[in-house]
Amino acid sequence: MNLMQKIWDAAKSDKKKIVLPEGNEERTIVAAEKINRLGLAHPILIGNKEEIINKGHALDVDLSQVEIIDPAESENLEKYITAFYELRKNKGITLEKAEKIVKDPLYFATMMVKLDDADGMVSGAVHTTGDLLRPGLQIIKTAPGVSVVSSFFIMEVPNSSYGEDGLLLFADCAVNPMPNEDQLAAIAIATAETAKRLCNMDPKVAMLSFSTKGSADHEVVDKVRNATKKANELRPDLDIDGELQLDASIVEKVANQKAPGSKVAGKANVLVFPDLQAGNIGYKLVQRFANAKAIGPVCQGFAKPINDLSRGCSSDDIIDVVALTAVQAQNIK
The missing domain is CATH 3.40.50.10750 (Isocitrate/Isopropylmalate dehydrogenase-like)
Structure with a gap:
């Protein structure tokens, strides 16, 4: 049994909620359906629900069992805005700025992890590593005793x-x-x-x-x-x-x-x-x-698991990183 099969088996043993802020991205949509079908995690797609479902139909992907959340319509939006404002008000963030920032799918997803509405996050199919690190360092921050992500x-x-x-x-x-x-x-x-x-x-x-x-x-x-x-x-x-x-x-x-x-x-x-x-x-x-399989990049050092992808990733790469993120979440004390 190779390592990723062991990771998959571990992920299935205690399914975690993993949020995918690039919910309207095609590889992510394909991956989310397979993750749900295989029982690796409970994937949550972030974005416009109608747009995501229409893309799913075009890709012949059944998203009926996959949770989709539109930040603008979420019942938790005000809670996330208030929590982000409290975290960042000493940095000059106003409530108005907080509302605009938290509606961004990456920040919305990171707030979900911060407030335990999701166990982990995976992004990077279209965003850069810096795009992921900014909300991660502002909101999730490093684990106790860890000096660097x-x-x-x-x-x-x-x-x-x-x-x-x-x-x-x-x-x-x-x-x-x-x-x-x-x-x-x-x-x-x-x-x-x-x-x-x-x-x-x-x-x-x-x-x-x-x-x-x-x-x-x-x-x-x-x-x-x-x-x-x-x-x-x-x-x-x-x-x-x-x-x-x-x-x-x-x-x-x-x-x-x-x-x-x-x-x-x-x-x-x-x-x-x-x-x-x-x-x-x-x-x-x-x-x-060497025709090697490169799984990652996977982040370490955050207080809760949020992970990056290469923008050249495949849907299978996303599945593997989601499984890894789920296992990391299992190890959070």
Whole structure:
């Protein structure tokens, strides 16, 4: 059984309400019907009800069992406006501005999650990551003890022995353009915890660089080296090592030469990239050249689960991220 089948089974065991603010988007409509039919979650589409139903008919998709909410007609609109105003009034938001903002499907959906009318949210088929992060950081905010929101991809590489039989987590590939040492350490720790809780993995975290254990000197290498030290000081119970080049991280023969004695080198299943450019390029290279399945980006660090999609996603990608979001919601204490 592959990882996503396990995620699907877990999602079905305790169905959660997952809101989809891009309710009139075709891939989202197709995904919502299938999510409902498979019993992965209770999907909620946000948007003009007539428009969504008409698109469903055109796509030959039966939405009769899928909940659709139009923000302008919702009985909860005033409640959400008032709650958003209270959250943001110290930032200069008036009730009039709050009403205009909350009618936006992304903000409306985020307020649903904030006030427990939904358990999680998935967006990004047509919106950017920034569009998702703004209401997320303003309304949901970070979980207690978490200093930075980040993201990861689950990479399933066919016919590969790297990671755990081709299964690896890549972070951060979507959120933080240039993390500092503290942020990079936090990303490493968060992704290790995600690997344990969501993927049932024993995390071996490699802090990636173009240098391995002092083979090169540069300020960008120093950042990775210092972040590794900080991560180990904060969480000595986790196996986090760096700085490591990619080959030293995943190839045992190379690791024995470059980083002998490391608990991570040659065995890494979590790869933490030094910045967003490297992470984004890295996951897309593996996805395209190795024909890997890239699931995500999935956010970590929010107090409640809200997750992003690639704008190039398929309806099947949306289904997988909704299932992941549902399982994340199950883990919220």
